[in-house]
Amino acid sequence: MFRKLLGFFVKFIVSIWLIPIGYLLFVLPREWWLTLVFSCNFPLIASYVFFGPIIASVIMVGAFIINILAILKILAIGASVFPFLMSLLLFIVVFFLLKQSDDARKYNLFSAQDEIKVLEGDTAILIKEEENLIQSIKANKDRLEKYKKLKYIQEGLKDHQVFSGKIRYILRNIISIFHQEKSIVLFLLKGGKFLRVEADKNEDMLIGEKDQESLYLQNFDEWVKVNKKALIISDMYKDVRFKVEEKEKMNIRSLISVPVFIKDELAGILRISSYEPECFNQEDLRFLDLIAEMIGKILEKEMYYAK
Numbered sequence: 001m002f003r004k005l006l007g008f009f010v011k012f013i014v015s016i017w018l019i020p021i022g023y024l025l026f027v028l029p030r031e032w033w034l035t036l037v038f039s040c041n042f043p044l045i046a047s048y049v050f051f052g053p054i055i056a057s058v059i060m061v062g063a064f065i066i067n068i069l070a071i072l073k074i075l076a077i078g079a080s081v082f083p084f085l086m087s088l089l090l091f092i093v094v095f096f097l098l099k100q101s102d103d104a105r106k107y108n109l110f111s112a113q114d115e116i117k118v119l120e121g122d123t124a125i126l127i128k129e130e131e132n133l134i135q136s137i138k139a140n141k142d143r144l145e146k147y148k149k150l151k152y153i154q155e156g157l158k159d160h161q162v163f164s165g166k167i168r169y170i171l172r173n174i175i176s177i178f179h180q181e182k183s184i185v186l187f188l189l190k191g192g193k194f195l196r197v198e199a200d201k202n203e204d205m206l207i208g209e210k211d212q213e214s215l216y217l218q219n220f221d222e223w224v225k226v227n228k229k230a231l232i233i234s235d236m237y238k239d240v241r242f243k244v245e246e247k248e249k250m251n252i253r254s255l256i257s258v259p260v261f262i263k264d265e266l267a268g269i270l271r272i273s274s275y276e277p278e279c280f281n282q283e284d285l286r287f288l289d290l291i292a293e294m295i296g297k298i299l300e301k302e303m304y305y306a307k
């Protein structure tokens with residue numbers, strides 16, 4: 001509080017300094033005139049410090065007038081004006097030195113601000129790169145964990161002798177890797193009929209009825225069957241290529257589907273789906289391709305024939 005009051009008082013004194021100087025120039029004897037003219041430098045300096053160049057320019061004009069009045073008074077009495085001319089010259093030099101110093105200060109300030117902006121930009125880039133690196137490390141760690149589990153699944157197949165047990169074992173473990181609320185379905189093609197093996201996190205089932213209507217392929221499964229290519233759909237509602245029945249919309253929102261081959265012969269379709277959008281990416285698709293390859297080898301070993 002005291003500091004604010006002191007600052008206000010100093011600014012007030014600087015603002016009215018020239019008024020008493022101008023008054024004293026007319027009431028004091030000439031022995032004081034040079035001192036009064038010289039004292040004009042102080043409000044000029046103080047105004048530059050407290051108010052900036054605009055107010056300082058106003059102060060300069062007022063002080064310049066006082067200097068001219070002092071020179072005129074000296075000429076009127078016939079005394080030497082040399083000291084007053086030197087004082088006026090000093091006053092002008094002080095003003096331009098202040099201006100140059102202020103310009104240099106502003107230049108340094110703007111340069112510092114530009115450097116700060118550049119540093120902030122560099123820092124933002126470094127932070128982004130660090131975030132990307134952390135995400136990449138996390139993604140690679142998750143990918144490594146997936147492939148470790150895949151190796152574990154391959155080793156666990158030795159404990160299952162029955163074909164259906166092997167398929168269920170693979171599907172149940174695969175869906176546990178993808179976790180969340182997803183389900184996995186394997187359609188095995190056999191003589192124009194479909195055998196469906198379906199699993200989720202809690203249970204699985206093997207369906208092989210002759211009723212084709214209950215085991216029909218969805219249009220996106222048909223696309224995989226016909227084109228013999230993998231398919232990924234991020235959001236079924238936005239994908240204009242395929243239509244989904246209303247009853248299926250609650251169960252299928254996003255999916256990945258890959259063909260299963262026995263050598264070059266299409267033997268089935270493996271699909272993972274979720275009722276949430278944007279659940280799968282290209283890495284998931286590559287991983288599911290490996291699973292389809294594993295299932296194809298099991299089918300080949302079991303001498304399974306699609307035709």
